[in-house]
Amino acid sequence: MSRPKRTSRILEKAQLRSAGLKSIVPTIKFDEDYSLEKLIESIEQLRNKIDVYNTALSVVNSSRTEIEDMEKNLSQLSEKMLMVVAIKYGKDSREYEMAGGVRSSDRIRKIRSSRLKNVAQALDENAKTA
Known part of the structure; x- marks a missing residue:
């Protein structure tokens, strides 16, 4: 502006x-x-x-x-360069990580149901200690 x-x-x-x-x-x-x-x-x-x-x-x-x-x-140029590295070496390669990307194996994907279970367990533990 x-x-x-x-x-x-x-x-x-x-x-x-x-x-x-x-x-x-x-x-x-x-x-x-x-x-x-x-x-x-x-x-x-x-x-x-x-x-x-x-x-x-x-x-x-x-x-x-x-x-x-x-x-x-x-x-845009930087993003395209990272995509070229991903195409040449793969998204799970060390080269991709060195170029600034996050490796596929390093990404943490939590499933919603497991998050709900973890929250329920944490609430149970808090209730026991309180």
Whole structure:
């Protein structure tokens, strides 16, 4: 899932406020630190910084998609290689195990009825000790 682009409510609010101040007096200046020019400059700086951030985010999202595709391809190749080893040497061979597979003889398959018997025996033993 890609990361969402960033917007700024503060930037939108400042733009509306600057438009309002501009309509009152286009060259309004209260002090050196509080002028319409300084407000517009700060708005532009924030807008540029958000644009840079969103551009970088697009690059990251693109790279993430490429990585996910490469992981998928590598997983498929690895699985196919294991299948080739299984075909050549068999699923119960040491070579299959060395390639990362689980040998057929090492797989433990429990039958449901035996599991139920084991559970019943465990309950009986617990009842005797309690």
